[in-house]
Amino acid sequence: MRTRLQRWSLLLGxxxxxxxxxxxxxxxxxxxxxxxxxAESHIGNTTGHAKDAALPYRRFCVGxxxxxxxxxxxxxxxxxxxxxxQPRDFQLGVFKCRSTPTGTLPTDQDLYDSITRGFDRSNMxxxxxxxxxxxxxxxxxxxxxxxxxxxxxxxxxxxxxxxxEVTADRIKxxxxxxxxxxxxxxxxxxxxxxxxxxxxxTDDLGRPIAAFNFTDGSRPKCGDTDQDVYRIFMTGLDGTxxxxxxxxxxxxxxxDLVFYLRTFMQQKSKEKVLAKQLGLKPVDxxxxxxxx
Amino acid sequence: xxxxxxxxxxxLSLSTSFLTAALVLVFLVLSASQPASALPAFxxxxxxxxxxxxxxWPMLNFFGxxxxxxxxxxxxxxxxxxxxxxxxxxxxxxxxxxxxxxSAGKVEVDTYADGNPTGSTIQRVTSSGFDLSGLDFxxxxxxxxxxxxxxxxxxxxxxxxxxxxxxxxxxxxxxxPWFNIKLGRFELDxxxxxxxxxxxxxxxxxxxxxxxxxxxxxxxFGQIGDNQLxxxxxxxxxxxxxxxxxxxxxxxxxNVNLSTGANSYTGYFTGSQAFDTGKLGVQRIGFxxxxxxxxxxxxxQGGVPLGGSGVANKGFSREGxxxxxxxxxxxxxxxxxxxxxxxxxxxxxxxxxILSDGNGGTTATCSSPLPGCxxxxxxxxxxxxxxxxxxxxxxxxxxxxxxxxxxxFIGRYEVEKMSxxxxxxxxxxxxxxxxxGQSASNLGNISSYTIGFRYNPFMTSRAGLAxxxxxxxxxxxGTGPVIGLPYANINTSxxxxxxxxxx
Numbered sequence: 001m002r003t004r005l006q007r008w009s010l011l012l013g014x015x016x017x018x019x020x021x022x023x024x025x026x027x028x029x030x031x032x033x034x035x036x037x038x039a040e041s042h043i044g045n046t047t048g049h050a051k052d053a054a055l056p057y058r059r060f061c062v063g064x065x066x067x068x069x070x071x072x073x074x075x076x077x078x079x080x081x082x083x084x085x086q087p088r089d090f091q092l093g094v095f096k097c098r099s100t101p102t103g104t105l106p107t108d109q110d111l112y113d114s115i116t117r118g119f120d121r122s123n124m125x126x127x128x129x130x131x132x133x134x135x136x137x138x139x140x141x142x143x144x145x146x147x148x149x150x151x152x153x154x155x156x157x158x159x160x161x162x163x164x165e166v167t168a169d170r171i172k173x174x175x176x177x178x179x180x181x182x183x184x185x186x187x188x189x190x191x192x193x194x195x196x197x198x199x200x201x202t203d204d205l206g207r208p209i210a211a212f213n214f215t216d217g218s219r220p221k222c223g224d225t226d227q228d229v230y231r232i233f234m235t236g237l238d239g240t241x242x243x244x245x246x247x248x249x250x251x252x253x254x255x256d257l258v259f260y261l262r263t264f265m266q267q268k269s270k271e272k273v274l275a276k277q278l279g280l281k282p283v284d285x286x287x288x289x290x291x292x
Numbered sequence: 293x294x295x296x297x298x299x300x301x302x303x304l305s306l307s308t309s310f311l312t313a314a315l316v317l318v319f320l321v322l323s324a325s326q327p328a329s330a331l332p333a334f335x336x337x338x339x340x341x342x343x344x345x346x347x348x349w350p351m352l353n354f355f356g357x358x359x360x361x362x363x364x365x366x367x368x369x370x371x372x373x374x375x376x377x378x379x380x381x382x383x384x385x386x387x388x389x390x391x392x393x394x395s396a397g398k399v400e401v402d403t404y405a406d407g408n409p410t411g412s413t414i415q416r417v418t419s420s421g422f423d424l425s426g427l428d429f430x431x432x433x434x435x436x437x438x439x440x441x442x443x444x445x446x447x448x449x450x451x452x453x454x455x456x457x458x459x460x461x462x463x464x465x466x467x468x469p470w471f472n473i474k475l476g477r478f479e480l481d482x483x484x485x486x487x488x489x490x491x492x493x494x495x496x497x498x499x500x501x502x503x504x505x506x507x508x509x510x511x512x513f514g515q516i517g518d519n520q521l522x523x524x525x526x527x528x529x530x531x532x533x534x535x536x537x538x539x540x541x542x543x544x545x546x547n548v549n550l551s552t553g554a555n556s557y558t559g560y561f562t563g564s565q566a567f568d569t570g571k572l573g574v575q576r577i578g579f580x581x582x583x584x585x586x587x588x589x590x591x592x593q594g595g596v597p598l599g600g601s602g603v604a605n606k607g608f609s610r611e612g613x614x615x616x617x618x619x620x621x622x623x624x625x626x627x628x629x630x631x632x633x634x635x636x637x638x639x640x641x642x643x644x645x646i647l648s649d650g651n652g653g654t655t656a657t658c659s660s661p662l663p664g665c666x667x668x669x670x671x672x673x674x675x676x677x678x679x680x681x682x683x684x685x686x687x688x689x690x691x692x693x694x695x696x697x698x699x700x701f702i703g704r705y706e707v708e709k710m711s712x713x714x715x716x717x718x719x720x721x722x723x724x725x726x727x728x729g730q731s732a733s734n735l736g737n738i739s740s741y742t743i744g745f746r747y748n749p750f751m752t753s754r755a756g757l758a759x760x761x762x763x764x765x766x767x768x769x770g771t772g773p774v775i776g777l778p779y780a781n782i783n784t785s786x787x788x789x790x791x792x793x794x795x
Binding site: 058063074120123 | 343344357366530532569570571574696
């Protein structure tokens, strides 16, 4: 006759035996990642090492991006569109903010800038309090999650010509570009993210996603300098419905579009002043698209 | 082998296997637990783990310091409460069930013979048992974008509440991180924050450097570790590498109801700069200075001092340097120095007639108003011959070994050394007085050692739990009771174990 002690002992033993393979199973994927711990990043003179980033990743990032970098951290279930965006799945190796052509991998500097800048309208804060070395290590750590980095090289950053002087003519030309490539379909004719396609947008994983609202005072995700805005529509935001317009917009036209987009934004700018002086009207979605 | 022996062996074997299985299970549960979380209300709001802001909660890391300096905002468009789920309520409570053993040296106790008192003797008194810490109710966050608040009703372990911290802060005025204004009762801008201290014992749970008062000194108003009532300007660079602040506070040591001076204020100024030093991490050095004056004479009614009537302000100052040094991701050391100086009147025990009698008791215990109880600098009072400004130097060294975000080891050494005693005729009666108006040069000196570790068995963005273990030993020169000794040094120690949790 088994005593109560025996029964408890058996129960605990069986639980322990069952729990052991579960923890081993969880380590299989971890093993794959461990083989990539030699990943490096190069930010200027600083070399980042993935193996040195385990602690800061665990301290700062794992709650959202998850221990395996798949975006399934403990907080991911609470980050649902439209209020929030899901954390990035690093295993896919697809990134919005790049200086490289669409479809290519970003440079290490792109990833470093993303970590430093954070993403407005998301839960990703600015991590500019971390040391340069820590951020470089984290870039290498991000890279080690995806096999793409082992098989591909980052794209070549696009060339951004020098920024010309803002003029009224350029702003008007920018409006024509805005109409021609039909930015308004998603962003709306006044940049308020209320175009006819806005409510139908989904990302590559089928999750709802909002177009950028130029008028609500928030900053573009991938930086808010003129160069950043230029880069955004010339490289596209991979993984989202925002395509690259590198084949549709000439470099000089791209600057015109940047100037026109500035007229939507809340921040004070020369473009806004000029647009007001011009009495610039929004594009007419029913008018024939201007020719190139 | 007898049946009895086999039965005993069987039980032993069963017990062993039960214990082994239990240990294995505990190990598996602990090892399978997710890596680890201080104001969980913030963690819940932003979906960040406690470890993102805290080196080990409640101590902030650089990211957490920046979050605090931004007015508890990440500076994205999710900061305003309008973005929160309406059910979100920014409340965190914290309390610590503990077991501790306190051993106080050289306590004067009565002696008895045949049931009758025969005098007194000095002996060590040691006690141990289960206990509770006080309870904190933290509520903090933003009222609107760039308007933040903090409300902290706090109780002692008996449940007696007071408002430990209450303020409203206007953040990023003119859209600049260099302009932030705070009004209320708040902690002074100390880089090594006492309110975020990692230790919990009676003497180790405070920074001695922040509270040092020379023996017999009546100035309680220079304690930079106490929350103060006032107005603070604070500014910082975008990445928080550069920080400056200036506060104007009432010289009341944070006590409400205008209970002390009629018109006495203190200024507190800080500045610091951080440097990126490659693989070592980010290093920060800075300074602080407190310059103030406080009342020494209180109007009286029937000999009893009147609150808020204090005049005859005298000056005091505290100044020092702070350094936060990182030696890679696991090891860091914080150093705080202090040079303190009080006006000679404070050194003679004046300055705190409302709250204390100047002899370690309160005015309520004074049996006779004058002379000497309370110490009140009434018109015509003269400084004793030989009285001088008490001055001292203090140093705090606190090091951490951060094994992981879930496990931190803490070591601290503090020393407070008098460089000039107040002396004066009145002090011939002080403990440690050498007669002739002179005190021993080391009277009141303090050395304090604290070691401990905190282990967080789990870390999430929802709650925090730390298994806390700590030992403190404090030595003070010359403040023990005197029975046949020129003066007595006191050694006090405490060991504390507890489960520190917040939710």
